[in-house]
Amino acid sequence: MSKIITLWVVILFVFITDVKAQDDRRVRVTDSLTGDVIPGATFTRDSVKLVATRSGELLLKADSSHWHISATGYESRRIVVDPGGHTLNIALQPVQAEMENVVVSGTLRAVNRLESPVVVDVYTPAFFKKNPVPSVFESLQLVNGVRPQLNCSVCNTGDIHINGLEGPYTMVTIDGMPIVSSLGSVYGLFGIPTQLIERMEVVKGPASGLYGSEAIGGLINIITRSPEKAPLFSGSLMTTSWLEHNLDLGLGYRAAKNIHGLLGIHYFNYGNKEDRNNDGFTDVALQHRISLFNKLSIRRPSGRKASLATRYFYEDRWGGDMRWNKSFRGTDSIYGESIYTSRWEVIGQYQLPMNEPVMLSVSATGHRQDSRYGHVPYVADQKILFTQLTWDKNMGAHRLLTGLAYRYNYYDDNSTATRDILTGENQPERYGLPGIFLQDEWTLDEKHLLLLGARYDRHPVHKNIFTPRMAWKWSLSSHQVLRLNAGTGFRVVSLFTEDHAALTGAREVVIAEKLKPEQSYNANLNYTHIFQWQKNKLQADLSAWYTHFTNQLLPDYDTDPNQIIYRNLTGYAVSRGGSINFELSLGHRFKAMVGGNWQDVSRVERNETGKKTSIRPVLTERWSGTWTISYTFPGPGIGIDYTGNIYGPMRLPLLSPTDPRPDMSPVWSIQNIQLTKKLGGKADVFAGIKNLLNWTPAKNVPFLIARTNDPFDKQVQYDAGGQIMATPDNPYALSFDPSYVYAPNQGIRFFAGIRWSLAARP
Template sequence: MRKKILACLFSVPFSLSSLYASDAPRHYIMDETVVTATLTQTPLKNIPAAVEVIDSEEIEKSGAMTLHQVLTEAQSVNLEAVSGRQSTARLRGLSSNNTLVMIDGMRLPSGFQDKIDLSEIPAGWIERIEIVRGPASALYGSDAIGGVINVITRKPSEETEAWFSSRYGSNTEGEAEETSFDAGVSGRSGDVGYVITGSFGDKDRVDLDTSDGSTDTDDKNVKAGAATISWNVGEQTELSIGATYADVERQGLRFKNKKEQEWLNGSERYTGRIELRSDLGEDSSILLRAYRSVYDWGVTLTPTGNGAPEVHSVEQTTDQFEARWSGVLPGGHKVTTGIEYRTEDRAEDGLASEVENLGVFLQDEVAVTDRLSAILGLRFDDHSGFGSVCSPRVSAAYRVSDEMRIRGSYAEGFRAPSVFELYTGSEYTRKRILLPNPDLDPETSRTWEVGADFEHDWLALSVTAFRNDIDDMISEVFTGNYDGTIPINEARNISEAMTRGIELSGRVSLGSGFSIHDELTVLDGENKITGTGLPYLPEFSNVFKLAYHDPVQGFGGNVRVVTAGRQYTDAEASVKTDAYTLVNLSLSKSLTSRAEIYGGVDNLFDERVEDGYGNVYGPGSTGTFLYAGIGLNL
């Protein structure tokens, strides 16, 4: 089930919340809570932010195997293909480096080419995904200029429960064969709660042209698990420890150095945490947390004929310690404040470096009148690589009537240069050598946003207009050639950029179990130095869904039409991809209260999507894909 709410980031409780099941008309569940937009468990009705929530039920029925496949239908999320056949996410047209990706509120370290590959994060981990669109540096600091994608894993349940699901799929040519299994158990014994999940997935390669020395997709194997144990120390205090682990192996062919080469890639991602939560009173609570997140990546390229193998490796570790307090002060001020200390260590092909960051933030939500609410937010960060920066935010929402409100906000954000950009750089990867630059300054941003929401009975409409201005954008600059042919680039602060857009969404309940949903995003961007367009910025994207749900018979289904406009795929804005439209079908049937079967067809008309859209391993790269599965609650 997908829940959506459009509103103004960090204002106070006048949100026109709504929630709808993936195969059902939208209905209202006002007690549903999210954490990413405010750093506290907050009902959707009290969160005036552009937030989208995708839960495990919708993920299961979609047949998605990884996080990047789940995000292909999220509003204002554009996937970008990068070196190494990775898939990264861009929010509102900004670079993937300006999108903060977290698991349970904890940052993920980047890997090859300084990217977080979403195709390596298994769907079996996920209880739900919370996507906050728009700048969030006032709470999260660096990397959140475009927004935040927070993957939330399962938590211990009050009653003992177990589950199992399995799905199988293949394209119409018999390639891309996929098998996956997910299982878990959760419950509580006295003061101790627990949840343990595990998943396995295996997907075969696709090779449309066997003569070009490179497979179109790779054989892929994913083994993953997550666990949390909690202990009620007292009536108001909980201590918990948790971990997630994923092991991914991929194998295929690459054409490099004028040779066909066997490509073998392996990666491990691990996150471990310990945290203490305590209610100090009716309106006051604290959180203390420490965590470590490690990403270990390696690749071996071996010529299929004679020749020595080429080996590369990356390991990055993030350690963070944080303390947070939230409470209500006299005068109706809801205050959240905290302090964070983080270190990031990166070793790439034997070259190691480290950066440190100290952050302090304060957020105050206040009701100015019965109809007008506002919020002030400010964060200070001190970074060992470049110095200090402040990130303010102010927003307001005015309730015109019970059905309508208007909203607006202004925020500033930043992205700190990474260890990769400051100190390590990258060797030749087929395209170029990238030299690091220890004198880089942070990217900074200014964002304006206005919008309105209307909701009454069977109709809901939302519109948001935004503009992002980025200064000191970190770009690669050509400095010469190696061996006369291989470009040598250096990371420099040279670019100023602008992105702007309009987000429209609507829902119409047609009755008799039918509903229509549509989300349209129109984007525009410019490199303000050269006057050219920006890469990986689709002119528009749209997701249309016609859904049906019969709760009595336990039957549901939907037709989804996913469209993306043309976009540039190079920094010079000289090469444009073609637009595409994918038509996806999904059906589900409850056999009992504890068993359900589902199936579907992705890319019904066998559309071929160009690599620039980042649809790695998805139906756009594999062709028409059929799948079926079963879910059991034991």
């Protein structure tokens, strides 16, 4: 009898255990191409929302229920969780279109790119891996209509041009918070650890109505990873034949029960002096920088958001005479440009504990720069505090977004920009810029969406600034969208922090009159069509834009070769053009992105006789093109990427009518190739060649930097009118000037590296 009872107990235990196993089933989400786990995939059913662990796994109730699975960069999928004893593997397909993704930059709320009334281009880390570089600044060379522009042949600092407009017209944000402006516009895109970037969103055209000053030409928004979804550990190590070494590390961790953290480290070192154009100066500035980034995400009741991120950046950069060392810093014997930069940033978001979705966002930055341009010192300190309170309200056909914003700016340097002319006392610039904005997304019907918005800012000097905006989206079909955007933009200028040529000491800055804010009117028309057949997809994207400036402050290099003259625009300025982009995916093996851009940028003013004259700014190309072509061999796990860009001629700044250098640049192209081999799904190694054509701007040019033999102008002679005289030692009547630069000065070079990722255990 006891044996029978024991048997029944065993049977009952097995039955109960089996029922328990059927109640819950382990589900793992992986990449269909690589087999890698996808951390942080989202499972939704009705009002229930669950997030997978960093190992891509989750326990779900095995009750034959339907779940919707989604993850950034992948096509969503629906599954049914049936009872079973094994782990259910779910493979997600990577999105075939690089820009088919969720965006937030156009309206400050998350929407599918095709649903956004504002055109937003999205680029994921997979795109930037096709041509690995040590900074976000350099990676933008493959984005159509966007060009990283070097501003100095000696120290190699630069900014970003969008549709022909210079760097200060572009606002750079991290997670939607403006952390880069003025001084930081040169350095803000350096030192951001790539392991922390989830995607980058680019808006071409004025976004001042939503983001305020500096967004007059465009917006670059870097979205960082959520700490909850980041892998436990990720890293990338790369080196080149020029002895450039780059390291990026990412570490996901749990700081407390409801607090997840993400730590990022970026380190770059280039200490190899090269002078391959034989002018006695370094071809590329030597750089030593480190950046630390930490982001905390706090899990709160009802899914309310709370996060805090900090970043510290330090760089020691110099370029100049090959004989230079730090003992010559600030002297007038051997020329060098030495720049010490330290920068800190804080970014926080907190959703208020209310029934309504009200978000408080705060960012603060401090930028300290200690520079020596030859014997000319430039020491500057800038601090910016930005806070914004937004309320997002859904009212049926209307989706309202309203916000209050306040920006405090502090700037001080050792130049005349912060010095009282009469007393000579130092007077740092301090001002607050309060603003309010309102936006209404009005769904007219299932095909038409109208966005109306307006912003009002109050500047202490320029007083009232009003910037309205409008966007209309017409969904012609599920695969065709037509968008029209229009609005105004404004920008308050800080000359000494934006124009590098003003800091080198090679030219004197002349402010001819009291400067007013820049203002513009803009219209942008975009058409997107997606063609899909079987597993193949082609996305065509066409845009046309027109921007009219009623006031624009452009540096005048032409009137006097020894000066940079600023004055208010007496006429008007125009930026107009069009672009076309194609994305082609054939299955999951072949992918190509090809883009072309045409632009006409000019300012129209009246000359001394009253006749209108059109002037084309320097360093502005008429046309350009970019491409990335990739193919994956699934058997051996090898991928090949061929990337490149091409630029048309642009006008260059000459120093005198007798300057022997060409006044126009040639057509030039930088092309690269890369091979990638996957190692077991956890890592991959890559190697390739940059600048396959071995093109540099020094070819077919007498010299790039004027008078490197006399960088302090000790031998330059002037006539009674203050003009430079031609002498046997200076036959072209030139002074030292490093502003004749339009492209990187590095020739062909090899690179190799490794990337790896480690997911956390469930």
